[in-house]
Amino acid sequence: MKTNKFYFVSCFPAFLLLISSSLADPIVIGSKKFTESYVLGEIAKRTLNDAGIPVEHRQGMGGTIIVWQALRGAQIDAYPEYTGTIVEEILKDQQLHSAAAIRNALSKFGVGMTGPLGFNNTYALIMRRDRAQKLGIRTISDLQKHPELKIGLTHEFLARQDGWQPLAARYRLSPQSVIGIDHALGYAALQNGSINVKDAYSTDAKIAEYDLVVLEDDVGFFPKYEAVFLFRTSMRKDAIAGLRKLEGTLDEARMIQLNAEAERTKNYTRAANLYFRDDVESATSAGESFPHKLARWTLRHLQLAGFSLLLAIIVGIPLGIFASRGGVVGHAILGFASIVQTIPALALLALLVPLPFFGISARTAIAALFLYGLLPIVRNTASGLQDIPRSLRESAIALGLTPATRLWRIYLPMSSRSILSGIKTSAIINVGTATLAALIGAGGLGEPILSGLNLNDHVTILQGAIPAALLALIVQWSFDLLDRVLIPKGLRL
Amino acid sequence: MSALVQLISVRKGYDGAPALHPTNLSIERGKTTVLIGPSGCGKSTLLRIIIGLIAPDSGTTDFDGSQITPANIDMLRRRIGYVIQEGGLFPHLTARVNILLMARHLGKTDAEMHPRLSELCELTRFSENLLARYPLELSGGQRQRVSLMRALMLSPELLLLDEPLGALDPLVRASLQKDLKEIFGRLQQTALLVTHDLAEAAYFGDTIVLMNEGRIVQQGSIVDLRERPASDFVSEFINAQRSVALA
Ligand SMILES: Nc1ncnc2c1ncn2[C@@H]1O[C@H](COP(=O)(O)OP(=O)(O)OP(=O)(O)O)[C@@H](O)[C@H]1O
Numbered sequence: 150m151k152t153n154k155f156y157f158v159s160c161f162p163a164f165l166l167l168i169s170s171s172l173a174d175p176i177v178i179g180s181k182k183f184t185e186s187y188v189l190g191e192i193a194k195r196t197l198n199d200a201g202i203p204v205e206h207r208q209g210m211g212g213t214i215i216v217w218q219a220l221r222g223a224q225i226d227a228y229p230e231y232t233g234t235i236v237e238e239i240l241k242d243q244q245l246h247s248a249a250a251i252r253n254a255l256s257k258f259g260v261g262m263t264g265p266l267g268f269n270n271t272y273a274l275i276m277r278r279d280r281a282q283k284l285g286i287r288t289i290s291d292l293q294k295h296p297e298l299k300i301g302l303t304h305e306f307l308a309r310q311d312g313w314q315p316l317a318a319r320y321r322l323s324p325q326s327v328i329g330i331d332h333a334l335g336y337a338a339l340q341n342g343s344i345n346v347k348d349a350y351s352t353d354a355k356i357a358e359y360d361l362v363v364l365e366d367d368v369g370f371f372p373k374y375e376a377v378f379l380f381r382t383s384m385r386k387d388a389i390a391g392l393r394k395l396e397g398t399l400d401e402a403r404m405i406q407l408n409a410e411a412e413r414t415k416n417y418t419r420a421a422n423l424y425f426r427d428d429v430e431s432a433t434s435a436g437e438s439f440p441h442k443l444a445r446w447t448l449r450h451l452q453l454a455g456f457s458l459l460l461a462i463i464v465g466i467p468l469g470i471f472a473s474r475g476g477v478v479g480h481a482i483l484g485f486a487s488i489v490q491t492i493p494a495l496a497l498l499a500l501l502v503p504l505p506f507f508g509i510s511a512r513t514a515i516a517a518l519f520l521y522g523l524l525p526i527v528r529n530t531a532s533g534l535q536d537i538p539r540s541l542r543e544s545a546i547a548l549g550l551t552p553a554t555r556l557w558r559i560y561l562p563m564s565s566r567s568i569l570s571g572i573k574t575s576a577i578i579n580v581g582t583a584t585l586a587a588l589i590g591a592g593g594l595g596e597p598i599l600s601g602l603n604l605n606d607h608v609t610i611l612q613g614a615i616p617a618a619l620l621a622l623i624v625q626w627s628f629d630l631l632d633r634v635l636i637p638k639g640l641r642l
Numbered sequence: 643m644s645a646l647v648q649l650i651s652v653r654k655g656y657d658g659a660p661a662l663h664p665t666n667l668s669i670e671r672g673k674t675t676v677l678i679g680p681s682g683c684g685k686s687t688l689l690r691i692i693i694g695l696i697a698p699d700s701g702t703t704d705f706d707g708s709q710i711t712p713a714n715i716d717m718l719r720r721r722i723g724y725v726i727q728e729g730g731l732f733p734h735l736t737a738r739v740n741i742l743l744m745a746r747h748l749g750k751t752d753a754e755m756h757p758r759l760s761e762l763c764e765l766t767r768f769s770e771n772l773l774a775r776y777p778l779e780l781s782g783g784q785r786q787r788v789s790l791m792r793a794l795m796l797s798p799e800l801l802l803l804d805e806p807l808g809a810l811d812p813l814v815r816a817s818l819q820k821d822l823k824e825i826f827g828r829l830q831q832t833a834l835l836v837t838h839d840l841a842e843a844a845y846f847g848d849t850i851v852l853m854n855e856g857r858i859v860q861q862g863s864i865v866d867l868r869e870r871p872a873s874d875f876v877s878e879f880i881n882a883q884r885s886v887a888l889a
């Protein structure tokens with residue numbers, strides 16, 4: 150949560166202009182661009198709404214600086230924040246320890262702060278519950294007695310000023326093994342016992358999903374990041390009172406559940422609504438019916454694979470025609486397409502995401518699938534054309550047909566079998582690879598596979614894997630049928 | 643002035659190795675000229691230069707009084723028919739479409755071309771029922787008849803045939819030889835035919851052109867070649883063929 154605060158600083162002047170033009174009646178709640186902030190914003194919105202106050206929620210406006218500036222500039226009236234962030238990034242005064250001191254400092258900006266909502270979102274060390282119970286570990290200090298435990302930490306936590314080094318010094322920990330491991334992979338490593346202790350944010354949804362325990366920070370090493378609402382002191386009094394009603398109502402366990410629900414459903418309103426309900430457990434199973442979800446995933450999957458395939462055909466066949474002529478350009482085209490193919494699909498996605506036009510979107514998935522589907526089409530088009538016997542090429546020329554007619558009426562139809570089989574290969578690759586699109590939030594049948602992997606839930610994995618496999622088979626069959634329509638009869642004898 | 647095609651000092655080499663030394667050749671109108679010679683002596687090369695599939699390194703080729711250039715070759719190709727050993731039929735098109743391909747390309751309707759097609763079928767003794775078949779559904783002899791129809795479709799002034807009967811069994815070959823000769827006679831067709839076989843050359847040739855290692859070594863009637871060989875190679879070539887025929 151502390152890592153993405155500055156990401157959106159650069160692109161928001163236009164947005165600020167936009168919202169400053171609509172300062173009218175409703176209370177405007179802002180939120181930062183990460184799950185927990187969205188959810189808190191939605192909870193505030195509903196709370197005030199229920200009190201009969203008109204509210205608007207501007208979701209995911211950006212990082213700390215953006216949202217803070219929006220509050221000071223009266224473009225928003227309130228937003229959820231963390232005490233640690235207020236001290237270190239907004240007021241930049243580490244001497245402010247008490248809530249009163251912080252309130253006092255904020256009041257100079259015309260900003261007020263509610264009491265803590267009840268949870269502290271900070272770094273934490275976590276363990277598997279069974280392991281911790283067996284060893285009798287409850288606090289970080291308890292780790293001193295178990296240097297044999299393998300510690301796996303995110304690279305960021307290993308490097309941070311308030312991370313591993315000072316923590317180990319403060320707690321006098323000297324474990325035998327400390328390794329750096331990716332955050333998501335770390336959860337899997339924790340599950341299978343390759344590591345025993347890892348770092349996490351204390352309200353990380355995974356903690357609930359995997360039933361992990363948070364070790365108590367018994368010497369108070371980690372700074373407090375208690376959630377509060379900041380608001381303009383000029384905001385209407387009933388709205389301030391409404392926000393203050395949220396104080397002390399959200400503990401870590403509850404916030405973890407809400408975050409998990411939000412991440413699972415991508416529906417922040419529904420996650421927020423959970424807050425107002427008592428039967429939190431049953432709510433997680435509510436929602437879309439399975440056939441409906443399946444239809445949505447499959448449709449999306451076909452859109453991703455189909456659209457990228459179409460692009461690959463439109464671009465790949467002309468490239469294949471050029472490539473068939475050999476020479477430097479021909480070799481360059483085939484070489485480029487082959488190199489793209491050797492990049493692992495995951496890496497290709499990762500390479501595209503930081504590019505300006507792409508980012509986390511279906512566009513990126515389609516672009517990656519398109520690049521992936523290119524090689525089989527280019528190569529088969531080129532080889533199909535090159536395989537036409539010289540005698541037939543010369544017959545076509547000797548007849549006096551123009552180059553365009555030769556290509557369209559003779560060469561391409563004669564290569565149709567090879568070209569179609571290239572397209573078929575691409576289609577099957579794309580249907581399979583499109584499952585990875587879920588990694589960058591583009592949806593499709595990878596969605597249940599991914600969440601199944603995260604939850605270690607085989608049924609959910611199969612809900613995506615079986616339809617994806619069936620889809621590949623159907624694609625294969627349809628192309629076999631298509632062969633009979635598109636390949637000229639004279640070539641099928 | 644009855645030469646339809648005139649090659650003047652035409653020369654062609656591949657990667658420095660000469661395939662055709664500077665060569666002069668006239669092809670008379672209304673006559674069948676036969677090119678004969680051992681494998682690799684440059685017969686196909688000469689034909690391909692005339693139809694513009696390869697460009698000579700030097701020399702010129704005149705067709706009907708005008709020099710063949712890259713600019714006019716497409717127009718000239720429509721006045722030349724070209725038949726090769728394997729027929730060169732396009733496998734994805736039926737016999738009918740293969741034959742009509744160029745006519746369609748020039749905007750003629752099938753209805754317009756129908757009488758011509760029937761006429762050709764009769765001429766080449768090819769059953770019209772077979773026109774709907776694909777090349778792979780035809781025998782080698784039938785394919786060569788279709789290939790011949792395709793070449794004759796637009797009534798070309800010149801017919802180039804590169805071993806058109808080379809891949810056929812002797813019986814089919816004999817019957818096609820007979821038909822071809824009859825067609826040439828009926829159409830007063832100017833033709834340049836390549837063969838390996840001296841008997842075939844003698845059967846067709848008004849003029850026989852004997853080539854060896856990229857050069858024309860002798861040109862004349864079969865009697866000229868037999869009675870007045872220009873070199874030892876000529877007698878050797880003729881005797882070798884004779885002994886094969888006797889064996
Ligand atoms: N594309 C090419 N590249 C290199 N050399 C070639 C090429 N085409 C022909 N040649 C060479 O040119 C020479 C003449 O070939 P050409 O095809 O004209 O012979 P040919 O008389 O038709 O022989 P055949 O009776 O076997 O068909 C041969 O030595 C051949 O190897």
Ligand SMILES: [Mg+2]
Pocket residue numbers: 685686687804
């Ligand atoms: Mg030859």
